Amino acid sequence: MRLVAIRRIGTTQASGIGYDRPLFAYFLNAPSLIAIFLLAGYPILYSAWISLHKYNLKRPKIFDFVGLGNYAYLLESPEFWSSLWITVQFTVLVVTVVIVLGVCVALLLHRPFRGRAILRTLILLPWAIPPVVNGLMWQWIYDSKIGALNGLLVSLGVISEYRGWLSDPTSALLALAFADVWNVLPLAVILLLAALQKIPEELYEAARVDGAGAFQTFWFVTFPWLAQTLLVVLILQTLSAIRAFDVIYVLTAGGPGTATTTLVWKTYLTTFENLDFGLGNAYAYAVSLITFGFALVYFRVLYRRGDFET
Amino acid sequence: MNTSLSRDGIGAAVADGRHARRMILPMLGGVIVAIYILAPFCWLLLTSFMHEQDALSVPPQWIPKNPTISNYMTFFDPAGTRAIVGSRAAEQTLPGMVNSLIAATGTAVLNLLLGTLAGYSLARFRFRGRGSLLGLYLGSRMLPGIALIVPLYLTIKNFGLLDHLSALIVTYVSFTLPFTIWLLKNYFQTIPRSLEEAAYMDGCSWLQMMWRVLLPAAFPGLIAAGMFAFMTAWNDYLFAVILTSTTAAKTLPVVVAGFATDVTTERTLMATSGVLAIIPPLVLAFLFQRLIVQGLTSGAVKD
Numbered sequence: 182m183r184l185v186a187i188r189r190i191g192t193t194q195a196s197g198i199g200y201d202r203p204l205f206a207y208f209l210n211a212p213s214l215i216a217i218f219l220l221a222g223y224p225i226l227y228s229a230w231i232s233l234h235k236y237n238l239k240r241p242k243i244f245d246f247v248g249l250g251n252y253a254y255l256l257e258s259p260e261f262w263s264s265l266w267i268t269v270q271f272t273v274l275v276v277t278v279v280i281v282l283g284v285c286v287a288l289l290l291h292r293p294f295r296g297r298a299i300l301r302t303l304i305l306l307p308w309a310i311p312p313v314v315n316g317l318m319w320q321w322i323y324d325s326k327i328g329a330l331n332g333l334l335v336s337l338g339v340i341s342e343y344r345g346w347l348s349d350p351t352s353a354l355l356a357l358a359f360a361d362v363w364n365v366l367p368l369a370v371i372l373l374l375a376a377l378q379k380i381p382e383e384l385y386e387a388a389r390v391d392g393a394g395a396f397q398t399f400w401f402v403t404f405p406w407l408a409q410t411l412l413v414v415l416i417l418q419t420l421s422a423i424r425a426f427d428v429i430y431v432l433t434a435g436g437p438g439t440a441t442t443t444l445v446w447k448t449y450l451t452t453f454e455n456l457d458f459g460l461g462n463a464y465a466y467a468v469s470l471i472t473f474g475f476a477l478v479y480f481r482v483l484y485r486r487g488d489f490e491t
Numbered sequence: 492m493n494t495s496l497s498r499d500g501i502g503a504a505v506a507d508g509r510h511a512r513r514m515i516l517p518m519l520g521g522v523i524v525a526i527y528i529l530a531p532f533c534w535l536l537l538t539s540f541m542h543e544q545d546a547l548s549v550p551p552q553w554i555p556k557n558p559t560i561s562n563y564m565t566f567f568d569p570a571g572t573r574a575i576v577g578s579r580a581a582e583q584t585l586p587g588m589v590n591s592l593i594a595a596t597g598t599a600v601l602n603l604l605l606g607t608l609a610g611y612s613l614a615r616f617r618f619r620g621r622g623s624l625l626g627l628y629l630g631s632r633m634l635p636g637i638a639l640i641v642p643l644y645l646t647i648k649n650f651g652l653l654d655h656l657s658a659l660i661v662t663y664v665s666f667t668l669p670f671t672i673w674l675l676k677n678y679f680q681t682i683p684r685s686l687e688e689a690a691y692m693d694g695c696s697w698l699q700m701m702w703r704v705l706l707p708a709a710f711p712g713l714i715a716a717g718m719f720a721f722m723t724a725w726n727d728y729l730f731a732v733i734l735t736s737t738t739a740a741k742t743l744p745v746v747v748a749g750f751a752t753d754v755t756t757e758r759t760l761m762a763t764s765g766v767l768a769i770i771p772p773l774v775l776a777f778l779f780q781r782l783i784v785q786g787l788t789s790g791a792v793k794d
Contacts, residue, residue, distance in 0.1 A: 200615055200617065202616060202618075203616070206616040209608040209611060209612035210608070210612055210613075212605045212608060212609075213605045213608070213668055213672060214624075216605060216664055216668060217628070217631050217668055219661075220639075220662055220664075221631045221665050225634060225638065225642070285520075289517055292517045294514055294518050295518060297517075300524060300525060301780075302777055303528055305780060306776075307528060307532075308776060309722070309772040310532070310769050310772075311725065311726040311728070311743075311768055313728045313744040313747050313748045314768050317748075317761060318534070321535075321762075326549070327546075327547055327548070328551075332550045332551040335550065343549075363527075363531060372787065374784075375787055420633065423635065424635045424637070426637060427726075427728040430728070430748065448638075449637065452640075453733075458641055465641065469634055469638040472633050473630075473633055475633075476629075476630065480626075
């Protein structure tokens with residue numbers, strides 16, 4: 182690997198073009214580094230600093246250093262553990278459904294049938310819908326008095342009377358997850374479809390000659406080729422589910438009670454409703470640590486597979 | 492399957508039956524997926540063409556009995572006769588759309604500019620710290636927005652840039668840039684170096700080479716990266732609602748959410764504002780569908 186690199190630099194220098202120009206490379210990266218540091222690096226450090234203080238905007242003069250006090254409070258508060266548990270439920274639900282549905286739809290769109298081209302364009306539709314609009318749309322669908330879901334289920338005879346889908350704790354979480362799945366499914370399908378298209382056709386012919394059934398073909402031919410993209414989709418969807426905010430804001434606002442109060446929603450409430458910036462930042466940092474944990478595992482696995490650096 | 496060997500009537504019939512069955516199942520699946528995708532959206536779209544009392548009817552009217560475009564007209568004439576209910580949000584919709592377009596386009600353009608420079612250097616140059624730089628870019632992408640919003644709010648407040656589109660654009664750029672850099676780096680790596688070298692031979696400077704040779708060759712990657720940046724900025728609600736407060740910088744999702752939390756607003760008007768918020772990204776997504784998938788295939792999905 183290194184030998185190849187050295188030889189490459191050698192030849193390019195011989196032809197008068199230098200790819201070994203570190204100063205120029207740093208110069209090209211400078212604007213991006215400044216932008217990212219100013220608006221991501223600096224805030225995250227600032228956020229850590231605030232989380233070590235007692236700081237409530239209702240009493241803006243008080244900014245007392247309390248060390249890890251906010252975190253200790255967090256670990257002892259049942260609200261933290263309840264919102265963590267709800268985050269886990271929501272994330273597992275969304276990610277599982279997106280992966281299963283995503284694979285099914287991608288496999289379907291990979292097979293030739295009449296109308297496939299139209300469906301491949303159509304599948305992008307939910308992707309183009311802002312989460313706020315998505316939340317609004319599902320709010321009316323789930324509406325307890327005039328909602329389409331109630332109307333549909335009653336006219337089909339599945340339920341006998343209208344129900345408040347968003348006022349029951351269990352169905353609210355399910356309804357929220359279903360609405361989010363609809364919004365994020367296209368990205369998973371596009372990525373998986375792109376991966377499916379790279380599988381050589383000969384492998385399927387070989388499987389057919391060997392008399393493999395549909396399930397065997399999927400398990401021994403398709404799945405190994407799909408594994409890496411599945412991992413990418415898994416991680417992207419996990420992170421986006423943990424971060425979900427807009428759809429909760431519009432659809433359930435964390436309710437009924439605290440049935441859909443995830444960690445991110447709890448962070449928002451603590452910070453912008455209670456104006457408790459110290460504790461709010463401790464919550465924010467807890468969310469960051471969890472996503473960072475996932476990111477580390479993600480890089481580890483990709484790195485071991487040799488997909489990280491190319 | 493030896494159907495080609497047994498050319499008698501029964502064999503052919505069996506083969507035809509098999510073929511038909513093989514086609515019917517995917518088509519059935521296709522219809523189900525199409526309904527799943529279209530039904531919720533159609534409900535929104537149809538509501539935007541209904542009169543308010545029709546939208547509130549029980550059981551729901553699936554097809555508007557008296558379709559109207561008056562909801563759409565309200566947005567272009569907010570001071571008109573229907574403006575009594577929900578007029579504030581209706582007035583803000585068009586300015587919100589303009590703000591959203593400026594913010595999203597600005598984000599996409601700045602992303603491509605900065606992302607091209609960084610992406611090119613990572614794709615072509617070997618230098619100390621290249622690996623850690625890549626890790627840094629990707630790592631910053633993992634931060635959830637909610638963790639950045641408080642310090643960002645305080646910082647932008649200190650600069651006196653609250654309720655300014657520029658603050659919003661810079662925020663979105665820092666948020667979307669890591670992915671742009673990653674995508675463009677991967678795309679640039681698929682372009683042969685010989686193209687560049689030929690340009691240098693012809694006496695091009697670095698800038699001329701980039702502009703005339705490399706960037707045109709990287710068109711699908713640029714479109715995909717630009718689209719992702721545009722969509723992220725267009726869809727964002729969290730940063731926009733915290734960092735803006737008036738029509739000077741309020742973006743469309745903030746206006747639409749304002750509708751949602753205002754109980755006096757007409758449902759049909761809300762639906763219409765929702766449809767309006769979808770149109771620009773939808774047009775772009777359908778227009779660039781092939782290029783997006785092409786750009787993604789070499790960027791996010793590896794061989």
